[in-house]
Amino acid sequence: MNTDEVDRLVAAWRQERPDLDVEPLQVLSRVSRLARHLDRARRAAFAQHGLEPWEFDVLTALRRAGKPYELSPGALLRATLVTSGTMTNRIDRLAQAGLVRRRPDPEDRRGVLVSLTAAGLDRVDAAFEDLLRRERELLAGLGPQEQRTLAGLLRTLLAPFDK
Amino acid sequence: MNTDEVDRLVAAWRQERPDLDVEPLQVLSRVSRLARHLDRARRAAFAQHGLEPWEFDVLTALRRAGKPYELSPGALLRATLVTSGTMTNRIDRLAQAGLVRRRPDPEDRRGVLVSLTAAGLDRVDAAFEDLLRRERELLAGLGPQEQRTLAGLLRTLLAPFDK
DNA sequence: GTCTACTGTCTTGACGTCGAGATATCTTTC
DNA sequence: GAAAGATATCTCGACGTCAAGACAGTAGAC
Numbered sequence: 475m476n477t478d479e480v481d482r483l484v485a486a487w488r489q490e491r492p493d494l495d496v497e498p499l500q501v502l503s504r505v506s507r508l509a510r511h512l513d514r515a516r517r518a519a520f521a522q523h524g525l526e527p528w529e530f531d532v533l534t535a536l537r538r539a540g541k542p543y544e545l546s547p548g549a550l551l552r553a554t555l556v557t558s559g560t561m562t563n564r565i566d567r568l569a570q571a572g573l574v575r576r577r578p579d580p581e582d583r584r585g586v587l588v589s590l591t592a593a594g595l596d597r598v599d600a601a602f603e604d605l606l607r608r609e610r611e612l613l614a615g616l617g618p619q620e621q622r623t624l625a626g627l628l629r630t631l632l633a634p635f636d637k
Numbered sequence: 638m639n640t641d642e643v644d645r646l647v648a649a650w651r652q653e654r655p656d657l658d659v660e661p662l663q664v665l666s667r668v669s670r671l672a673r674h675l676d677r678a679r680r681a682a683f684a685q686h687g688l689e690p691w692e693f694d695v696l697t698a699l700r701r702a703g704k705p706y707e708l709s710p711g712a713l714l715r716a717t718l719v720t721s722g723t724m725t726n727r728i729d730r731l732a733q734a735g736l737v738r739r740r741p742d743p744e745d746r747r748g749v750l751v752s753l754t755a756a757g758l759d760r761v762d763a764a765f766e767d768l769l770r771r772e773r774e775l776l777a778g779l780g781p782q783e784q785r786t787l788a789g790l791l792r793t794l795l796a797p798f799d800k
Numbered sequence: 801g802t803c804t805a806c807t808g809t810c811t812t813g814a815c816g817t818c819g820a821g822a823t824a825t826c827t828t829t830c
Numbered sequence: 831g832a833a834a835g836a837t838a839t840c841t842c843g844a845c846g847t848c849a850a851g852a853c854a855g856t857a858g859a860c
Contacts, residue, residue, distance in 0.1 A: 504791035506675060603657065627783060631775065711809080746855060749808080
């Protein structure tokens, strides 16, 4: 079993605070670190398609909604976990870039509906394929059974958050 | 096996892009989500001690260094993966808050050494204990053996990044 | 010793996010 | 049908980060 950065981190803490049980770090520090590396991989994948991660997040939410690829800003901010001010700003820039379109909601005059343009659909589909390619490489160190085990353990940890 | 948010995400993608193998999302989307929840838990733990996550990151790096809890800004930015401009700003504010101290490096006139004050040491120790408490709760759904399995699988995924 | 390349830290300007609040509209209750 | 509260979106100012570059000091080659 090779030692990695987190093993060194844990060893340093044991040295400095031998009174504490730092085992939780073995799992959770690795989760944080892996997430950071994953962010980089995502950024790289999207850059090839001229997209920023935040752009992908929004386009992807629309893409997953299925035809006609249209959601309200409210639905988008719930899907992407950002605040409303941020979402307004994002939609502005995506519309500027020609990737989404805004139109008034015919059923609610307070509301707006945001939809993918043809260009937005093409971009997000291409970027998503690239992302999956890179994610597969990232997971190449694990066999199919190990991946399922890992997914299962992570699901257990996430369960309390899905209320 | 209960279905969670990620299962729904994967199901939506299978519906929309049945031509793609989206299995990687089962692992990696969960890693990202768990990291987000972990960030919140950290934020909450630190807030009780009047610390922001970024403050904790810096103080912690100094704490782990052991007596005399002193590192250069360069060492700190490598430990925390931020840019030098960011680190300058962080040290400024931590010094302002009385949690760290800056002094010229006696061996290198370009250099500076940053060390924990007594107040900084107390704060970071208390916050760290709180963090571990919360992390343990987060992991409560898994038994000790499962946690070790999970840590091992994550270590395998991280190995390629530790150069 | 001097030139050149490197290192360590700080400065600056642009950017994206957040949080609070403003505005308009819808819904519920009486 | 009017008032009160809820909801949807947008506006604005503050903040922390980054990237690029400025500046001072060090180290190696000759």
